[in-house]
Amino acid sequence: TVCVPRQSLSDRMIQPGDVINTEISVSFWGYSGQLHRPMFVGTEPNRLYRTLWDVALEAYTRCCAVLRAGATTEEVLDAAEVIHARGLTINDGLLHGFGIGLLPPSVRTRRTVQEPHAPFVFEQDMCVVVQPNVVTPDERAGVQLGNLLRITATGCECLHGVPIQYFVTRRS
Helix, strand or coil: CCCCCCCCCCCCCCCCCCEEEEEEEEEECCEEEEEEEEEEECCCCCHHHHHHHHHHHHHHHHHHHHCCCCCEHHHHHHHHHHHHHCCCEECCCCEEEEECEEEEEEECCHHHCCCCCCCCECCCCCEEEECCEEECCCCCCEEECEEEEEECCCCEEECCCCCCCCEEECCC
16 A cells, blocks of 8 residues: 555556556646646545545645745645644645746645745745645555646636546446
8 A cells, every 4th residue: 555656666456446646747848737636446435535535625725725926835834734633644745846847845744844844935926736645644545636836916826727636447
């Protein structure tokens, strides 16, 4: 069981009931994007994975609600506290800058960092990826939801049209 997108692939055959956490990064002529979604193989998520998804969606929505030009990482950290309030944690970054590679800031949650984050203020037209990777405390189950966003004067704008939902694969 792996709670984040696997960096080195297994030769295990995918089976009904498996969860595939995706991290899809695409770049074209210097323009990059990133997308994170879970896929449930052949069946809707069970109760545990539905809870993980619901908390990831709530954390994502709360983080996006505070992002705007002039917002701070402290506001994002406050928004992400819902993850820990629900008895869960993260295993990957919560938010990072994105352009030609990963850029500052690199934000986790207050409870998952060794040292406090340096203060950071978001600026208009910055691009960031919000990607709550909500996992159980034992890291045996998790989902990841994320999108590339552009910071605007009044909020943030998703830079692609993939629906904010999990996917269930079906056999054809």
